[in-house]
Amino acid sequence: MRNEIILISILPALLLSPLVFAAPGEAYGIVTNVVDGDTIHVQIQGYDSRIGNITVRLADVDSPEMSTPKGLDSRNYAYQVLNGSFVSLDLDDDTGKDRYCRWVAVVFLQKQDGTLANFNRMLVDSGHACIWDFKNNEFDPATWWNWTIPSTACRKDSPGINDSGSCSDGSLVGSTSSRKYHYSCCQWVKEISPGNVIKFNSSQDARNQGYVPCKVCSPP
Ligand SMILES: [Zn+2]
Known part of the structure; x- marks a missing residue:
């Protein structure tokens, strides 16, 4: 009797296991x-x-x-x-x-x-x-x-960001909570809380502080 109860209680878990392990x-x-x-x-x-x-x-x-x-x-x-x-x-x-x-x-x-x-x-x-x-x-x-965005569609392209995702504004910023540095017009900069923004004088300055270039805006 006791074994039957155990079997009944673990059966649903066994049936679900393929789902549980799905990535x-x-x-x-x-x-x-x-x-x-x-x-x-x-x-x-x-x-x-x-x-x-x-x-x-x-x-x-x-x-x-x-x-x-x-x-x-x-x-x-x-x-x-x-x-x-x-x-x-x-x-x-x-x-x-x-x-x-x-x-x-x-x-x-x-x-x-x-x-x-x-x-x-x-x-x-x-x-x-x-x-x-x-x-x-x-x-x-x-x-x-099908690869043709209608001309009527609104596009949110940040100022200075071109189609390849890079931007030409020269100033560089980063976040105290990450190791990436960006052009200030990068879309990711908007996600940094204002209190965490730090500015760099140059790419060398950022790299010296252990920061690596963002792959989206690709600063030098
Ligand atoms: Zn960036």
């Missing part, structure tokens, strides 16, 4: 909260029981701040389309999570006909987000439109 890659689940236009919570299902409820930052798009009317519009749009919906996630295999521990992903919605709709693209097409192409993840937003 994070693709996932699916239900949207349980919409924080703003480009940040959602997803309850992961049938994938990896360790993951559970995760925060997802939509890759390569940027919605207006929630303190603005456009930010609220964008959040309302995402809420109407996504909240309670079943979504598939293409998780970024290059970076995984961003520095706020949000999983970076392209979010796909299952349509009535069984095909998938790319919600990151829907946000841009509907005017609720700009494209912000981070070069450090696996995604290239151009692929969402």
Whole structure:
């Protein structure tokens, strides 16, 4: 009797074990909260029981701040389309999570006909987000439109940053909490908390202090 009880209690764990050992890659689940236009919570299902409820930052798009009317519009749009919906996630295999521990992903919605709709693209097409192409993840937003981004799409390209991701503003900065140094116009500099920003006189100055060049903005 006792052995039977033990067997019954460990059986579900045995059945789940292939899922438990799966490496994070693709996932699916239900949207349980919409924080703003480009940040959602997803309850992961049938994938990896360790993951559970995760925060997802939509890759390569940027919605207006929630303190603005456009930010609220964008959040309302995402809420109407996504909240309670079943979504598939293409998780970024290059970076995984961003520095706020949000999983970076392209979010796909299952349509009535069984095909998938790319919600990151829907946000841009509907005017609720700009494209912000981070070069450090696996995604290239151009692929969402078969390599031709419509001219009407909003592009968020930081001043001085060209297509190859480098920028020409000469000043160099870093963060006290990392070992990378950047051009001050690099997209990653916006993510450094103001209290942590340090300035360098030259590349040599940065290197002497143990810093290495950012691969996105490629300072000398
Ligand atoms: Zn940089």
